[in-house]
Amino acid sequence: MKVFKVLFTTVAMALIISCGDDVEPIGPKLPTGEISYLGKATTGQSDGSSYEQDSVVVTLDLFSDNKTLATMVMNAVKFASKMPGIDMTIDSVSVETNAKVLLLSGENIVPIAMGGPFLSRIITHLHGTVTQDSLIVSMNGGDSPMSFRGGLKK
Amino acid sequence: MLGSKSRRDDTLLTVGFSLRERSIYDILSPAGTAHKVSSLQDLGRGEHRRVRRLKPTVNKVLSLRDKATFLSVIAGLTRNLRTMVVNKAPATILIIFSLNCTFAFSQNDTLNKDDVKTLDEVVVTASLKQSATETKQPVAFTTLSRSDIEKGHISDPKSLSLLTPNLYMPDYGSKMTGSIYVRGIGARMEQPAMGLYVDNVPVLNKNNFDFDFYDIQRITVLRGPQGTLYGRNAIGGVINIQTLSPFTYSGTRVSASYGNGNEADIALSTYRRPSSDFGYSVALRHHQNDGFYVNEYDGEKCDKLLSDGLRLRLQGRLSERWSLDNSLSVNFVKQEGFAYSLYDEVTEKTQPISHNDLCTYRRLNLNEGLTLLYRGDELQFSSTTSWQYTDDKMVMDQDFTPKSMFTLAQAQKEHALTQEFILKSKDANSRWEWLSGAFGFYKHVNMSAPVTFKKDGIDELILAHANKGIHMMFPEADLQFEENEFVIQSRFQLPVFGASAFHQSSLRFDRWKLTAGLRFDYENTGIRYHNYADIHYRFTLTMPDYKPLHTELNDKENMIFYEFTPRFSVSYEAPVGIIYATVARGYKTGGYNSQIFSDIIQNQMMNDLMNDLGIHFDNLGATYDPNAAIAYKPEHNWNYETGTHLYFLNNKLLVNAALFYIDCYDQQLTVFPPGKSTGRLMSNAGRTSSYGAEIDVKYSYNDLTLTGSYGHTTARFLTYNDGNEDYADKYVPYAPQNTVYLCGEYRFNLSKQPANQLLLRMDWRGVGRMYWNESNTLSQPFYGVWGSSVSWKQDKFLLSLWGNNLTDAVHNIFYFKSMGNSFVQRGKPFQMGASIYYDI
Numbered sequence: 001m002k003v004f005k006v007l008f009t010t011v012a013m014a015l016i017i018s019c020g021d022d023v024e025p026i027g028p029k030l031p032t033g034e035i036s037y038l039g040k041a042t043t044g045q046s047d048g049s050s051y052e053q054d055s056v057v058v059t060l061d062l063f064s065d066n067k068t069l070a071t072m073v074m075n076a077v078k079f080a081s082k083m084p085g086i087d088m089t090i091d092s093v094s095v096e097t098n099a100k101v102l103l104l105s106g107e108n109i110v111p112i113a114m115g116g117p118f119l120s121r122i123i124t125h126l127h128g129t130v131t132q133d134s135l136i137v138s139m140n141g142g143d144s145p146m147s148f149r150g151g152l153k154k
Numbered sequence: 155m156l157g158s159k160s161r162r163d164d165t166l167l168t169v170g171f172s173l174r175e176r177s178i179y180d181i182l183s184p185a186g187t188a189h190k191v192s193s194l195q196d197l198g199r200g201e202h203r204r205v206r207r208l209k210p211t212v213n214k215v216l217s218l219r220d221k222a223t224f225l226s227v228i229a230g231l232t233r234n235l236r237t238m239v240v241n242k243a244p245a246t247i248l249i250i251f252s253l254n255c256t257f258a259f260s261q262n263d264t265l266n267k268d269d270v271k272t273l274d275e276v277v278v279t280a281s282l283k284q285s286a287t288e289t290k291q292p293v294a295f296t297t298l299s300r301s302d303i304e305k306g307h308i309s310d311p312k313s314l315s316l317l318t319p320n321l322y323m324p325d326y327g328s329k330m331t332g333s334i335y336v337r338g339i340g341a342r343m344e345q346p347a348m349g350l351y352v353d354n355v356p357v358l359n360k361n362n363f364d365f366d367f368y369d370i371q372r373i374t375v376l377r378g379p380q381g382t383l384y385g386r387n388a389i390g391g392v393i394n395i396q397t398l399s400p401f402t403y404s405g406t407r408v409s410a411s412y413g414n415g416n417e418a419d420i421a422l423s424t425y426r427r428p429s430s431d432f433g434y435s436v437a438l439r440h441h442q443n444d445g446f447y448v449n450e451y452d453g454e455k456c457d458k459l460l461s462d463g464l465r466l467r468l469q470g471r472l473s474e475r476w477s478l479d480n481s482l483s484v485n486f487v488k489q490e491g492f493a494y495s496l497y498d499e500v501t502e503k504t505q506p507i508s509h510n511d512l513c514t515y516r517r518l519n520l521n522e523g524l525t526l527l528y529r530g531d532e533l534q535f536s537s538t539t540s541w542q543y544t545d546d547k548m549v550m551d552q553d554f555t556p557k558s559m560f561t562l563a564q565a566q567k568e569h570a571l572t573q574e575f576i577l578k579s580k581d582a583n584s585r586w587e588w589l590s591g592a593f594g595f596y597k598h599v600n601m602s603a604p605v606t607f608k609k610d611g612i613d614e615l616i617l618a619h620a621n622k623g624i625h626m627m628f629p630e631a632d633l634q635f636e637e638n639e640f641v642i643q644s645r646f647q648l649p650v651f652g653a654s655a656f657h658q659s660s661l662r663f664d665r666w667k668l669t670a671g672l673r674f675d676y677e678n679t680g681i682r683y684h685n686y687a688d689i690h691y692r693f694t695l696t697m698p699d700y701k702p703l704h705t706e707l708n709d710k711e712n713m714i715f716y717e718f719t720p721r722f723s724v725s726y727e728a729p730v731g732i733i734y735a736t737v738a739r740g741y742k743t744g745g746y747n748s749q750i751f752s753d754i755i756q757n758q759m760m761n762d763l764m765n766d767l768g769i770h771f772d773n774l775g776a777t778y779d780p781n782a783a784i785a786y787k788p789e790h791n792w793n794y795e796t797g798t799h800l801y802f803l804n805n806k807l808l809v810n811a812a813l814f815y816i817d818c819y820d821q822q823l824t825v826f827p828p829g830k831s832t833g834r835l836m837s838n839a840g841r842t843s844s845y846g847a848e849i850d851v852k853y854s855y856n857d858l859t860l861t862g863s864y865g866h867t868t869a870r871f872l873t874y875n876d877g878n879e880d881y882a883d884k885y886v887p888y889a890p891q892n893t894v895y896l897c898g899e900y901r902f903n904l905s906k907q908p909a910n911q912l913l914l915r916m917d918w919r920g921v922g923r924m925y926w927n928e929s930n931t932l933s934q935p936f937y938g939v940w941g942s943s944v945s946w947k948q949d950k951f952l953l954s955l956w957g958n959n960l961t962d963a964v965h966n967i968f969y970f971k972s973m974g975n976s977f978v979q980r981g982k983p984f985q986m987g988a989s990i991y992y993d994i
Contacts, residue, residue, distance in 0.1 A: 083626060084769050114697075
């Protein structure tokens, strides 16, 4: 009988706990689908300086393969002040779910830009974190270090 | 108008004369059209009654045997001018021999026209708008008779240039070009600065302004805005052309002319009046030349011309009060043109003409005009209906260089209908004289204007510009097109219609005359455009294959204008002429630019291509909002003018003079978008003002006639900033500052027979300075051109040797920019030829 009481109590507690999950979330909600972030892009220059570009929009299509990959589009991003902005698409970015954030990573990704594969800007060392409100990502585009830090574009 | 102040003048009797034909009576019908009779027996019953009281005088004319007798009759008539009015039912016969004008000097005339200088020319017109005597009107004008036109070899509207002060019509491009500049007002394209009327019908399309003259009875140029009576586009004035009427001339005319440049001109016409109430005429003209300019690219003349014309005219009196006048004219033009030379703005050197692509213009134009006229006891009424059809095509090497850059083939078909009703008070000599009218028109243009970009054009105008930006980022990469040439298709429909109502009243107070008028115009103009281009492109850095790109603009726009054009004038009739002051408003209508679309679609194509590539330049070059770029507003002006028409020395000396000030708002100017643009744009250039003076003098004494005119205009921008530069206080481009015309004629009577004469004629036309651009950095200084003719006249036959630009003066008559290059067209070189006229 005692065994039944203990089992009943355990099941009841478990039900209470599980019911509580449905009513009130625990921790941040992780983003999914297509989300745009507005922020600042920074590109390292050959002379060691950095070029910063404000108001860059980066669009993330999370779990574009319905599994673990994302597509990141950097819209009209400039690599230097006198260059035109370029729409650069970085496909097959790995997405790993953490308890609070999504972690991005990628290596040797050939971006798509200007109508085809942009071989001179192969992406390496891509690392980033994504939340519902922010995107922080860094990478090397060819030989140039690049980074982006932005908030949710409303 | 001389004559009674209370009599009705519903029928005009003109006494013409010809010693060869004894006498001819030109009876102006109740319609105002005249017919010619060779004797009193040819007169109708009504006319007999009307001339009864004049019979003694008429018989006196009939009995003329020599000039002296005739002149004595004329002198007698002149003395009795103010009382010679015959007023009997059903109409009044009024002999118009008022002062100031000259008789037309037809080939048949055997009298010295100078001997009858005191006589007013009998105005043969069916238009109620035109006054019988401009000399009494408060307006600056020039009138050319058939004699003036034929002796001066005035063969088309452009040859009217400089004959009247401040009127400049440069002869460049093709016959599609009808640029008119008057008193600082004018434009190269779109709407004309003056209205053109042929036999009372308004010519709506400026492309038809330049046509060959043949058998023109009379040309009247009115300067200053005539918007109150003539409405849209009469902002600088009106040119009224009256063709020869079978009621004013009977017979058959043949003429032929040949000159250097293989210039040949043949005209044949016949004017018949089978009955006193009906007349018809058929006139034909063929004109051709091999051109005067050589295109060094292929060594061929590049301005050949072939032109044919046919005019049929029927005139008749339907009743005592009603008459009709129907004129159908067909004109065909085929020519090569656009003899433009590359011009170095720094060295001011002109390169030879050299372009590789064909430049042609072809036009078929039909004008049908029907005027019904009623002259009642109290009122006059006219209805003028016209249908105008134009089918023309211009093919142009738009870069005008040996390179294969781009060409334009602009073809249009236009139908236009006009209708005007006029009511006018009958008695022009009453205290109150008035005129009211209504006008409506509809015009529809179907236009196709494809621009073909060729290899050099693709490389230099499109890819070079795009790759310049790309190379900053990727020095090794290029944007490429698969096509060696592609077409930007441009199709337009341009419907426009409008309606007007107008009224003008004049009150006489003894010698004073006050005139006030007002016109209201409504106009609805639209454009439907469909422009597109298809190319295949490739960016070598990233794209292994070509990719298609389609660019398209497809939209429609519409504008509505409401315009009021008032006119006020006061004149004082002095014993030696009149003095007047006038304030008048005119407007030139607005519309849509079609020739900028190649630029717009080219610009759009590059934007589409870069968007397709995902490349975003901070400054891609000029960008257009198509609907904003293509529209231009109406231009308005107020003209303040004072002038006079004076007669001295027993009317052998005629002096017309005027001072004017014009305040012009939103002046329409042709501008070229900056950079290597390929289009042209009509733009409203803020505010301009122009002021100036005009004088023309004619002196006749025995066998000598001296004519001179001078016009000065200072036209400046008051406010105009195109976004790149402020042009305030700069001179308005293309408008000449000075125009001069000097002409001397002397007639030698080779025998006692008056028909045997030798006529020497010399003229000089000067014009300048003209600035070519808004910044006034380029200009054509004042220059002059000599012309001369020697004519021998024997009875029905006339032989004339003539020459133009006798000194072969080198001057530029036109300047423009294309793709950043400057071009000019030189004035026509020395020309000479011989003409014969024979009246059968």
